[in-house]
Amino acid sequence: MTEHSLVTIWHNPACGTSRNTLALIRNAGIEPTIVEYLKTPPAREEVAAAIAAAGLTVRAATRQKGTPYAELGLDDPALTDDTLLDAMMAHPILINRPFVFTPLGARLCRPSERVLDILPAPQKGPFTKEDGEVVIDAEGRRVC
Numbered sequence: 001m002t003e004h005s006l007v008t009i010w011h012n013p014a015c016g017t018s019r020n021t022l023a024l025i026r027n028a029g030i031e032p033t034i035v036e037y038l039k040t041p042p043a044r045e046e047v048a049a050a051i052a053a054a055g056l057t058v059r060a061a062t063r064q065k066g067t068p069y070a071e072l073g074l075d076d077p078a079l080t081d082d083t084l085l086d087a088m089m090a091h092p093i094l095i096n097r098p099f100v101f102t103p104l105g106a107r108l109c110r111p112s113e114r115v116l117d118i119l120p121a122p123q124k125g126p127f128t129k130e131d132g133e134v135v136i137d138a139e140g141r142r143v144c
Contacts, residue, residue: 007032010099018098020112028121041092053106063096
């Protein structure tokens with residue numbers, strides 16, 4: 001098994017940031033394991049471990065925009081991590097994305113360029129995000 005085959009992304013194809021992150025992984029010549037986490041949600045223990053590995057708090061890994069976050073009252077600072085994790089299990093859309101896991105670490109890749117810090121291979125050529133922002137130049141070097 002190569003280190004390239006050890007790259008996994010928790011992906012939502014409807015999310016531009018997730019699509020850009022996946023494209024940056026592929027621009028490094030890596031075909032990752034893709035977990036469409038809304039179709040196949042990770043177990044609670046996996047979510048907690050991913051959040052810890054990425055160096056985040058559970059609250060920081062909870063997605064607010066386009067989710068039932070406000071309706072569920074999850075903005076209450078008194079809520080515990082367990083309560084937030086329970087909400088993520090009941091509503092996987094609350095798991096922020098994309099999470100990427102490589103032999104070099106785990107990251108919540110918002111913005112998508114954060115994936116560059118943990119890829120085990122360099123970029124192979126230029127890359128421009130869907131919104132037109134140039135991230136990688138023609139020589140495979142990071143622009144931003």
